[in-house]
Amino acid sequence: MESPIVLGEKEWLACCGSVRFAQEMASIKPLSNYEEALDAARDIWFHKVDVNGWLEAFAAHPQIGESPSQTHKSPTSAQWSKGEQSTALATATDSTLQELYDWNVRYKQKFGFVFLIFASGRSTPEILAEMKKRYHNRPIVEFELAAQEQMKITELRLSKLFSVNTKTAHTADMVTKAGEDRVGVIGGHLAAANANANANEIQKPPQSSTRTRPPITTHVLDLARGTPAAGIEVRLEKWGPVESQPLFGGFDSVHWISEGSSVTDKDGRSGQLMKTVDALNPGVYRISFNTGMYNPEGFFPYVSIVFKVRESQKLEHFHVPLLLSPFSFSTYRGS
Secondary structure (H helix, E strand, O other): OOOOEOOOHHHHHHHOOOHHHHHHHHHOOOEOOHHHHHHHHHHHHHHOOOHHHHHHHHHOOOOOOOOOOOOOOOHHHHHHHHHHOHHHHHOOOHHHHHHHHHHHHHHHHHHOOOOOOOOOOOOHHHHHHHHHHHOOOOHHHHHHHHHHHHHHHHHHHHHHHHHHHHHHHHHHHHHHOOOOOOOOOOOOHHHHOOOOOOOOOOOOOOOOOOOOOOOEEOEEEEOOOOEEOOOOEEEEEEEOOOOOOOOOOOOOHHHEEEEEEEEOOOOOEOOOOOOOOOOOOOEEEEEEEOHHHHOOOOOOOOEEEEEEEOHHHOOOOEEOOEEEEOOEEEEOOEO
16 A cells, blocks of 8 residues: 655645745645545645635746746756756757747746646747737736646645655665565556555445546537547536536636546547546536647637536546537537
């Protein structure tokens, strides 16, 4: 079984620059694995950290294209920021760096905080295009988008944090418990659920999920070209309040909670958008596609599909594809 990992505010601050976030994470019980930490982090970020905390976290990031400050309050965060921007810096030219600098200034003058984006693996032209598009957002909309991007960055850094600390914990286990079976950092949450069971009970071995893939999947087909659409960013979100559902004509974006995101591969299929679980939580889900980035000349800057999973359907699979052309799209529920 997994040994709980005890981390302090300093380590959590490297994942997210909000002091309130770091304090809340440090105050909860020791976490056994990445999945537990991710669930706690999402709850704290979206429900306990206030507006000032969000702004504090945004300010901890260097501007895209710039190196972190040498006096950054978290050297680990500064190091990770540099790595996350490596693709952007590697694909930049003198002219695109200057354009990026100019747009960084314009963006901050309008919104009051640095442009925040999950930059890992993105080129400078991609980031520039996204910044120009988001520049036209209303401040309240952009503030929420920045918070969602921060959560994506936090998720990546949590995986790095647990990868490092789990290796250290396992090394110690080899000395004191050489014969103890250990499970992986992410997959081990199935065994950790029994860690606090009565010592006199007979422990059943952890069972694997009966699913072979996440309960919600998608793919994108480019009908104009007759080919799969590769390189489209996809986001999956769930409506937060279980006692309500989004209303037609409503613009309350704060209740949409990110489940995960990915980019379509050469076959047009997205990567894993959520955890592989036997029972899907009932509720309203939204899957969004960054079609404007894929086809800047097309009619749709993005496409969002909202659908409802009922209690009686929680064991079913939901495949929600997008059939896209420059001036039309369609979808259906597949299998």
